[in-house]
Amino acid sequence: xxxxxxxxxxxxxxxxxxxxxxxxxxxxxxxxxxxxxxxxxxxxxxxxxxxxxxxxxxxxxxxxxxxxxxxxxxxxxxxxxxxxxxxxxxxxxxxxxxxxxxxxxxxxxxxxxxxxxxxxxxxxxxxxxxxxxxxxxxxxxxxxxxxxxxxxxxxxxxxxxxxxxxxxxxxxxxxxxxxxxxxxxxxxxxxxxxxxxxxxxxxxxxxxxxxxxxxxxxxxxxxxxxxxxxxxxxxxxxxxxxxxxxxxxxxxxxxxxxxxxxxxxxxxxxxxxxxxxxxxxxxxxxxxxxxxxxxxxxxxxxxxxxxxxxxxxxxxxxxxxxxxxxxxxxxxxxxxxxxxxxxxxxxxxxxxxxxxxxxxxxxxxxxxxxxxxxxxxxxxxxxxxxxxxxxxxxxxxxxxxxxxxxxxxxxxxxxxxxxxxxxxxxxxxxxx
Amino acid sequence: xxxxxxxxxxxxxxxxxxxxxxxxxxxxxxxxxxxxxxxxxxxxxxxxxxxxxxxxxxxxxxxxxxxxxxxxxxxxxxxxxxxxxxxxxxxxxxxxxxxxxxxxxxxxxxxxxxxxxxxxxxxxxxxxxxxxxxxxxxxx
Numbered sequence: 001x002x003x004x005x006x007x008x009x010x011x012x013x014x015x016x017x018x019x020x021x022x023x024x025x026x027x028x029x030x031x032x033x034x035x036x037x038x039x040x041x042x043x044x045x046x047x048x049x050x051x052x053x054x055x056x057x058x059x060x061x062x063x064x065x066x067x068x069x070x071x072x073x074x075x076x077x078x079x080x081x082x083x084x085x086x087x088x089x090x091x092x093x094x095x096x097x098x099x100x101x102x103x104x105x106x107x108x109x110x111x112x113x114x115x116x117x118x119x120x121x122x123x124x125x126x127x128x129x130x131x132x133x134x135x136x137x138x139x140x141x142x143x144x145x146x147x148x149x150x151x152x153x154x155x156x157x158x159x160x161x162x163x164x165x166x167x168x169x170x171x172x173x174x175x176x177x178x179x180x181x182x183x184x185x186x187x188x189x190x191x192x193x194x195x196x197x198x199x200x201x202x203x204x205x206x207x208x209x210x211x212x213x214x215x216x217x218x219x220x221x222x223x224x225x226x227x228x229x230x231x232x233x234x235x236x237x238x239x240x241x242x243x244x245x246x247x248x249x250x251x252x253x254x255x256x257x258x259x260x261x262x263x264x265x266x267x268x269x270x271x272x273x274x275x276x277x278x279x280x281x282x283x284x285x286x287x288x289x290x291x292x293x294x295x296x297x298x299x300x301x302x303x304x305x306x307x308x309x310x311x312x313x314x315x316x317x318x319x320x321x322x323x324x325x326x327x328x329x330x331x332x333x334x335x336x337x338x339x340x341x342x343x344x345x346x347x348x349x350x351x352x353x354x355x356x357x358x359x360x361x362x363x364x365x366x367x368x369x370x371x372x373x374x375x376x377x378x379x380x381x382x383x384x385x386x387x388x389x390x391x392x393x394x395x396x397x398x399x400x401x402x403x404x405x406x407x408x409x410x411x412x413x414x415x416x417x418x419x420x421x422x423x424x425x426x427x428x429x430x431x432x
Numbered sequence: 433x434x435x436x437x438x439x440x441x442x443x444x445x446x447x448x449x450x451x452x453x454x455x456x457x458x459x460x461x462x463x464x465x466x467x468x469x470x471x472x473x474x475x476x477x478x479x480x481x482x483x484x485x486x487x488x489x490x491x492x493x494x495x496x497x498x499x500x501x502x503x504x505x506x507x508x509x510x511x512x513x514x515x516x517x518x519x520x521x522x523x524x525x526x527x528x529x530x531x532x533x534x535x536x537x538x539x540x541x542x543x544x545x546x547x548x549x550x551x552x553x554x555x556x557x558x559x560x561x562x563x564x565x566x567x568x569x570x571x572x
Binding site: 179182184207341344345355357389390399424 | 518528529560
C-alpha cells in the first residue's frame, strides 16, 4: 500500500494519533522556539550585563572623585516598590567636569528597602573616593567594580533553553525521514556499544530478559541463593514515615491558621472547610504508618532461599521459607505469581497497570504458632510450568515473576512480602 | 485501473512458527512497482508489543539498500533474506501485554515521499496464549 503525507493516522498499538510528519514539524518548531528564545535572552544578557561588567574590570580607568549627593531611587513594579542606591559624584576628565548619578555598572533594583538603604551609608556627601570611568565615554562611571554572582546564575536559564532547543533539533535532524525500524536499529547499535561486563553478555544472549545480578549475590544457608526482598520493610516504613511527616507538617500549618482565625474571632471558613480533607488524609497516613510499624516490628524477617537461579520453564527447584516472630498465625502461604505490567500515557499522566496471569500455590499452612526465637521453617518444591513465558522487560511493558509470601496473623495486620525471580526462555523447545 | 503497489513476503520453513536460534529465511518481491520508482529499501526482522501499554519495538536484523550508494534494486525479482533468530523475547499472547514478531519490508519511492509497506507475522517459540486472569491474585 502506497503512503504519502497524512494529516492524521488511526490509533494503533502505541496509541499514536496524527501524522508523523506533522508531529516532527511540530517538534521542530517547539525546539526551534526554545533555541530562539534562549539565544535572544542570552545575547541580551551578555551584551547588557556580562560585557559591561568585564569592561568595568578591564578597561575602565581609575580616577578620583567627590560624592556630592546620594539618594534611594524608587520604581513601581507589579509586586510592589523596588529600590536601588545612587550616588552623585563629581570628577574632571580632560578639563570637562562630570556630575552623574551612579553606583555599579548594572545597579539592579531590589525589593529590600532596608538593604538598599544600608548601601547608602557606605559613602557620605563630601567624601573623596575612587571611581572608574569609561575612557571612550567619560560620563560612564562606577563607584564599585567586581562581578555579580547572580548574573552568572541567571545565565543558566537561557543556556538551559539553548541546550534543550539545540539538543532536540539535533535529535530530530538525526532521525528526520528515517523509518521507525531504522531509528530502532540505530538506537540498538548505540546501546550495544555500551554493553560491557557480564550483564551485558547475558543481555546479548537473552535480549529483553531482565538481568538481576543482585538475586544471586547472596548465598543461602540451606539452599544455594537467598532471594532479596523486593521492598525492604524498613525502607517501606521509612518512606511512610517521611510522607507522614511532610504531609502532616503542611497540614499543621493550615490547621494553625484556621484555628488561629477562630480563636481571634476572625474565622476563615473557606480555609477551615478546605483543611478537613487534608486533615483526614493526614490521619489516614498516621494509621497507615502505625500499621506498617506493627507489621515491621511485630512480624520478624521473612527469608526465602532457592536451589538455583535463573529459573527455566519445566525446571524443578527447592525453596526454603523461614518466618520469624512471636506470631499466632491463621495462615501462611507461598505462591509463584506471574503478572503483566503495562505502562501507558493518558493525557499528561503516565499510568502503570498490573495484571496477574498465573498463580501457583507452593505452600500453605493454617492455624499454628511461631514462638519467639524459633523461626518457622519449611521446604517446598517449585515447578516452573513448561509453557511459562520468560521474564520480559521493554520500555513500557514487562512480565514479572515473583514468589509471594502472604501471612494472616491473628489480631495483627496481614502482611505480604514479594521476592522477584527471573525465568529464562525455554530454548530448544519444538515449535508446533 | 492500475493496482496499488504491494509487497509480497514468503517465509521459509513452515512459514509461521520458529524456534529460538533457528534460521529464518524468506523472499520478498514487489507488485506494480518498477525499478525507477524506488530510491531505497529496508527489510527488518523485528518484534513489537501490543496491548494496554505504549508500544515498544526493537529490530533484531535490519538491512537497507539505497540507490544513492550505488546499489541496484530490482523490485520484480524476488530478493532473499536470512537471519538467525534470537533467544528472546518469545512471541506472547497475554491479557494486557502481547509480543509479536514480523518481517517488515519498506520501500521508499522517489515521488512525493511515498512508501510501500509490507509485513508478515510469525511466531517465535511456542508459549501458549493466556486464556484468563488468575482468581484471587495477591496484591503485590
